[in-house]
Amino acid sequence: MRYSALQVFLNGLTGNKNWKPVWRNPEPKSHYDVIIIGGGGHGLSTAYYLAAKYGITNVAVLERGYLGGGNVGRNTTIVRANYFLEGNSQFYSHSLKMWESLEQELNYNVMLSQRGQVILGHSDGQVDSLARRGNMMRMQGDDAELWSREETKRQLPYLNHDDPRFPVYGALMHWRGGTARHDAVAWGFARGADMRGVDLIQNCEVKGFRIENGKVLGVETSRGYIGAGKVGMTVAGRTSQVGEMAGLRLPIESHVLQAFVTEGLKPIMPHVVSFGMGHFYLSQSDKGGLVFGGDLDMYNSYAQRGNLPMVEHVAEAGMALMPMIGKAKMLRSWGGIMDMSMDGTPIIDKTHIDGFFLNCGWCYGGFKAVPASGDCFAHLISTGNHHKAADKFLLSRFETGHVIDETGNGATPNLH
Amino acid sequence: MRINCPICGERDSREFHYRGSAKLLDRPAPDAGAEAFYDYVYIRENPTGLNRELWFHDSGCRSWIVAERNVTTHEFFKTELAVDAKRGAK
Numbered sequence: 001m002r003y004s005a006l007q008v009f010l011n012g013l014t015g016n017k018n019w020k021p022v023w024r025n026p027e028p029k030s031h032y033d034v035i036i037i038g039g040g041g042h043g044l045s046t047a048y049y050l051a052a053k054y055g056i057t058n059v060a061v062l063e064r065g066y067l068g069g070g071n072v073g074r075n076t077t078i079v080r081a082n083y084f085l086e087g088n089s090q091f092y093s094h095s096l097k098m099w100e101s102l103e104q105e106l107n108y109n110v111m112l113s114q115r116g117q118v119i120l121g122h123s124d125g126q127v128d129s130l131a132r133r134g135n136m137m138r139m140q141g142d143d144a145e146l147w148s149r150e151e152t153k154r155q156l157p158y159l160n161h162d163d164p165r166f167p168v169y170g171a172l173m174h175w176r177g178g179t180a181r182h183d184a185v186a187w188g189f190a191r192g193a194d195m196r197g198v199d200l201i202q203n204c205e206v207k208g209f210r211i212e213n214g215k216v217l218g219v220e221t222s223r224g225y226i227g228a229g230k231v232g233m234t235v236a237g238r239t240s241q242v243g244e245m246a247g248l249r250l251p252i253e254s255h256v257l258q259a260f261v262t263e264g265l266k267p268i269m270p271h272v273v274s275f276g277m278g279h280f281y282l283s284q285s286d287k288g289g290l291v292f293g294g295d296l297d298m299y300n301s302y303a304q305r306g307n308l309p310m311v312e313h314v315a316e317a318g319m320a321l322m323p324m325i326g327k328a329k330m331l332r333s334w335g336g337i338m339d340m341s342m343d344g345t346p347i348i349d350k351t352h353i354d355g356f357f358l359n360c361g362w363c364y365g366g367f368k369a370v371p372a373s374g375d376c377f378a379h380l381i382s383t384g385n386h387h388k389a390a391d392k393f394l395l396s397r398f399e400t401g402h403v404i405d406e407t408g409n410g411a412t413p414n415l416h
Numbered sequence: 417m418r419i420n421c422p423i424c425g426e427r428d429s430r431e432f433h434y435r436g437s438a439k440l441l442d443r444p445a446p447d448a449g450a451e452a453f454y455d456y457v458y459i460r461e462n463p464t465g466l467n468r469e470l471w472f473h474d475s476g477c478r479s480w481i482v483a484e485r486n487v488t489t490h491e492f493f494k495t496e497l498a499v500d501a502k503r504g505a506k
């Protein structure tokens with residue numbers, strides 16, 4: 001069914017009893033042209049673009065839990081295109097452009113809100129580096145605006161601008177950045193893929209691969225063997241395990257990242273704001289909760305929950321930036337397992353196994369990448385060639401020395 | 417999380433800095449070749465169960481410690497000084 005205002009009206013007249021489930025729950029077939037492992041944002045968007053753009057509809061997405069139960073449903077929903085380096089810059093720019101027409105493309109309300117994303121500067125040096133970042137963003141064709149101290153104060157009156165340790169000196173505003181409803185993004189892609197014939201198979205864990213003479217033939221799953229012409233994996237925090245089943249050793253560590261939400265409050269902050277001292281950022285959801293996050297817990301983890309020291313650390317940063325946040329009650333905190341790559345940049349590539357493709361290393365920025373990652377991965381799987389927006393995300397870059405290290409931290413995945 | 421420092425005893429994990437896999441103790445010989453260094457610098461086993469890892473007792477005795485920790489439950493098992501771990505390996 002195509003969604004429209006008329007449908008909402010008509011279904012309203014009949015007590016909303018006639019809405020149909022948005023996707024089927026099919027039994028797995030014995031063979032697919034393409035199998036995608038992992039039903040998160042990247043797996044669902046890949047399946048969608050395979051069917052909608054690259055003409056491959058005999059596709060299954062195999063998800064070990066339920067669709068959208070991983071990081072795609074756990075993130076803080078920030079969308080932006082403010083990267084420095086060649087490779088990242090064109091990719092996130094491509095992704096942001098795709099976001100801007102995604103609702104029309106999917107006929108689904110993903111609640112994209114380009115409310116503007118602000119990064120604060122707390123010293124002259126930091127403001128200089130924001131100016132440089134802004135120039136990079138404009139050179140890649142995106143928007144950036146440098147705010148003076150006064151302008152920042154005028155736009156964001158609710159912050160503590162005169163903290164003796166971290167006074168606010170200025171800010172960089174990226175108006176086209178913002179937020180989107182994370183679950184709706186997963187559901188919208190799932191619905192679009194299902195409508196085009198993709199089988200979304202939940203409770204189906206991939207447990208092994210059948211590989212002969214260097215070519216992938218299919219996957220062993222908790223619901224039996226399923227044959228495939230090609231297999232792509234988009235399993236985020238589980239990348240090392242699934243990769244290992246196919247004999248891959250990867251430049252990835254898994255770490256837990258937490259996020260937090262307060263009780264619903266009246267509208268107070270219209271933008272997304274990032275603190276420049278310490279890792280802390282926040283926005284206000286449409287329900288009114290302040291949604292915020294900070295650093296990883298710093299040690300390798302597969303627990304989808306964090307520990308208290310990081311809760312305290314994030315709360316301290318929040319209090320320094322915006323003391324009034326101390327009056328709000330924190331409702332919930334949760335964690336997701338991030339696939340941290342060794343240079344902080346993702347990998348979208350072929351592997352040494354014929355027909356087996358890799359999509360991983362999203363660190364904590366993979367939500368904004370969902371549309372472009374699906375497009376570029378589907379392009380790679382269907383044509384065998386890299387999409388030009390993602391042709392630097394090679395697995396071999398670590399061996400050849402072409403790392404894309406946005407933060408300049410070196411091979412320390414927890415610091416990216 | 418509490419970490420049993422061989423010198424200071426059991427301490428809050430906030431006193432420690434995390435460095436990563438204890439594999440970093442096994443630096444290849446200078447002439448081991450590019451592939452060995454690629455593996456050393458970039459490749460990680462990233463297990464779901466026991467991980468051998470390096471912690472630095474930053475706010476304590478400032479020793480490097482090798483700990484075995486379950487990365488799904490965060491439970492610590494064996495801890496020893498990195499110098500001892502390295503000596504033992506030789």
Ligand SMILES: Cc1cc2nc3c(=O)[nH]c(=O)nc-3n(C[C@H](O)[C@H](O)[C@H](O)COP(=O)(O)OP(=O)(O)OC[C@H]3O[C@@H](n4cnc5c(N)ncnc54)[C@H](O)[C@@H]3O)c2cc1C
Nearest residue numbers: 038040041042064070071072075076078206336366367368
């Ligand atoms: C707290 C938090 C905040 C974040 N904030 C932001 C943000 O503001 N902006 C941003 O851009 N990014 C953010 N991110 C990062 C972003 O959420 C992730 O990079 C992105 O969602 C990862 O891709 P995915 O959606 O495909 O992953 P997931 O949703 O995790 O999908 C992977 C799926 O694979 C499945 N799977 C695993 N193993 C198997 C198997 N063997 N067989 C079958 N299925 C399997 C899992 O069950 C899971 O559903 C944040 C992440 C977290 C945790």
Ligand SMILES: [Zn+2]
Nearest residue numbers: 421424473477
């Ligand atoms: Zn000590």
